[in-house]
Amino acid sequence: MTLTPEAETVLKARYLRENETPDDMFWRVANHVASAETSYGHDAVSAAREYYEIMSGMIFLPNSPTLINAGKLKAQLAACFVLPVEDSLAGIFETLKHTALIHQSGGGTGFSFSRLRPQGDKVGITGGVSSGPLSFMHIYDMATQVVKQGAARRGANMAVLRVDHPDIVSFITAKQRPDVLNNFNLSVGISDVFMEAVKNQGDFDLINPRNGKTSKTMPAKEIFDLLVKMAWENGEPGLFFLDTVNKANPTPGLGVFESPNPCSEQPLLPYESCVLGSINLTKMVTGNGRDRRLDRGKLARVVRTAVRFLDNVIDVNCYPLPEVAAATRLTRKIGLGIMGLAELFILLDMPYASQQAVDLTADIMKLVTAEARAVSAELGCQRGNFPAFTDSIYAQQGYSHMRNATVTTIAPTGTISMIANCSSGIEPLFGLAMTRRVLDGRLITSINQVAVDYLKNQGLLNQEIYDQVAASGSVANMALPDKVKKVLATAHEIEPAWHVAHLAAAQKYTDNGVSKTVNLPKDAVPQDVADVFWSAYSKGCKGVTVYRDTSRDQQVLTHGISS
Numbered sequence: 110m111t112l113t114p115e116a117e118t119v120l121k122a123r124y125l126r127e128n129e130t131p132d133d134m135f136w137r138v139a140n141h142v143a144s145a146e147t148s149y150g151h152d153a154v155s156a157a158r159e160y161y162e163i164m165s166g167m168i169f170l171p172n173s174p175t176l177i178n179a180g181k182l183k184a185q186l187a188a189c190f191v192l193p194v195e196d197s198l199a200g201i202f203e204t205l206k207h208t209a210l211i212h213q214s215g216g217g218t219g220f221s222f223s224r225l226r227p228q229g230d231k232v233g234i235t236g237g238v239s240s241g242p243l244s245f246m247h248i249y250d251m252a253t254q255v256v257k258q259g260a261a262r263r264g265a266n267m268a269v270l271r272v273d274h275p276d277i278v279s280f281i282t283a284k285q286r287p288d289v290l291n292n293f294n295l296s297v298g299i300s301d302v303f304m305e306a307v308k309n310q311g312d313f314d315l316i317n318p319r320n321g322k323t324s325k326t327m328p329a330k331e332i333f334d335l336l337v338k339m340a341w342e343n344g345e346p347g348l349f350f351l352d353t354v355n356k357a358n359p360t361p362g363l364g365v366f367e368s369p370n371p372c373s374e375q376p377l378l379p380y381e382s383c384v385l386g387s388i389n390l391t392k393m394v395t396g397n398g399r400d401r402r403l404d405r406g407k408l409a410r411v412v413r414t415a416v417r418f419l420d421n422v423i424d425v426n427c428y429p430l431p432e433v434a435a436a437t438r439l440t441r442k443i444g445l446g447i448m449g450l451a452e453l454f455i456l457l458d459m460p461y462a463s464q465q466a467v468d469l470t471a472d473i474m475k476l477v478t479a480e481a482r483a484v485s486a487e488l489g490c491q492r493g494n495f496p497a498f499t500d501s502i503y504a505q506q507g508y509s510h511m512r513n514a515t516v517t518t519i520a521p522t523g524t525i526s527m528i529a530n531c532s533s534g535i536e537p538l539f540g541l542a543m544t545r546r547v548l549d550g551r552l553i554t555s556i557n558q559v560a561v562d563y564l565k566n567q568g569l570l571n572q573e574i575y576d577q578v579a580a581s582g583s584v585a586n587m588a589l590p591d592k593v594k595k596v597l598a599t600a601h602e603i604e605p606a607w608h609v610a611h612l613a614a615a616q617k618y619t620d621n622g623v624s625k626t627v628n629l630p631k632d633a634v635p636q637d638v639a640d641v642f643w644s645a646y647s648k649g650c651k652g653v654t655v656y657r658d659t660s661r662d663q664q665v666l667t668h669g670i671s672s
């Protein structure tokens with residue numbers, strides 16, 4: 110197994126135990142997860158070997174908490190959680206306690222604060238007034254900062270507020286103040302009624318969740334324009350399309366989706382958790398030169414192993430709360446996804462910004478979801494359906510078996526793609542050379558090897574070109590053939606419409622959500638952001654986040670190499 114220096118640094122800092130090698134780590138994870146097989150009368154040893162092979166081969170990696178915690182006593186292995194926030198002081202602080210416990214175990218939490226009565230509203234017992242959702246979000250943020258998750262992760266949250274909540278304007282503008290809510294991503298919960306009102310330039314009612322009464326009426330467009338302006342300024346809030354998400358709810362009888370997890374890719378019912386895992390597509394290529402193509406057979410085989418792996422995680426996982434254990438076991442949701450997509454395109458000599466690439470994105474997820482569902486149906490037959498199956502859309506659609514209420518999710522793969530040395534999720538390359546600010550602010554630099562090899566194979570690589578790529582992280586301004594520039598175009602050089610096209614293509618064949626940032630160039634105008642929002646909405650995306658180059662002071666990723 111060869112690891113890049115970046116991967117070694119990340120693993121040493123947070124993932125490896127004392128005296129543990131990366132190889133030991135993969136065996137630790139493989140053995141723990143495979144131990145579930147014995148309760149079904151299967152051989153755990155051969156399963157462990159299969160798991161070890163796909164992980165150490167960097168073909169598939171589970172989400173970070175599985176890599177970090179497997180093998181430990183009371184190991185918590187899932188990355189994503191959603192908790193309910195009730196409109197009572199006891200409820201708010203009970204959920205805060207639960208949040209602290211989940212963060213301590215390495216998970217991220219999402220919440221909707223929409224049930225809380227607005228700021229200034231009546232509080233029954235004391236005759237006082239409520240301080241509103243925003244004030245409680247600040248408390249959650251501070252608690253997250255303090256918990257810091259031991260040695261694992263710092264803690265990450267998602268806050269959703271429905272667009273018809275009376276405090277929506279303060280929510281949309283909350284991050285205008287610097288240095289607040291740093292441990293939160295914010296998304297506005299958008300309804301179809303709202304989008305319709307924006308389109309018709311109509312008025313829109315803000316409703317007090319305590320009594321269902323209209324507390325204020327505003328032009329819908331005013332709210333939308335503010336949202337666009339804030340997102341244009343600093344990338345937040347994102348949008349979370351509530352009606353679209355709930356139309357895809359596999360178990361509507363169990364409740365309604367109010368919020369996704371922190372990076373937005375996983376809508377969950379209150380108290381559900383989900384374990385994610387991602388297949389590295391750069392390892393799914395066969396043939397040489399012009400004959401290079403996606404190895405569909407291999408991809409399908411890896412999906413089979415990965416689904417069993419993730420389903421086993423649900424059995425061996427030690428849940429941080431009894432409510433989470435119960436809700437998770439009822440639906441047994443798993444989220445298998447992909448990473449390395451942008452590099453797959455380069456390997457196949459295909460520009461990210463092309464219809465051919467968009468079609469391939471759809472095709473890959475279609476294959477992954479179909480195969481994953483087939484495995485889940487087999488597992489359902491052998492090991493039992495997820496307990497809520499009879500009330501699910503699968504039963505209504507005539508399926509007899511399904512082990513998992515959802516099978517696919519596309520995660521950001523922020524850390525695991527670094528470990529696997531591939532591009533993250535379905536994102537284009539951010540730069541051909543880049544400096545990443547990782548963990549506690551340290552900088553790590555690297556030049557993309559797939560891009561370098563591409564230039565070499567095209568007979569275009571020399572020292573001068575190499576140095577220029579290293580310095581600028583881009584080939585856009587270099588004297589190279591047009592096709593080469595297109596294949597190696599980076600995130601901000603790719604038209605926003607192509608970003609949305611990939612997001613929508615992936616979403617079409619993904620059960621849960623898709624993590625994707627729509628990058629915009631520095632000189633983009635607010636109308637460009639509005640266009641992205643509308644097209645994501647109309648193409649059936651579950652959510653959307655934009656980021657305009659350099660609009661945030663401290664970007665996580667920057668172009669080129671700096672020392």
Ligand code: ADP
Pocket residue numbers: 171172173174188189190215216217218262263264265370371372373374385520521522523524525526
């Ligand atoms: P990784 O690559 O480390 O497995 P991802 O970047 O794919 O993680 O993120 C997947 C999910 O993991 C996120 O949506 C979130 O729920 C959770 N997560 C990510 N980073 C953190 C963090 N620092 N603290 C807690 N949870 C996190």
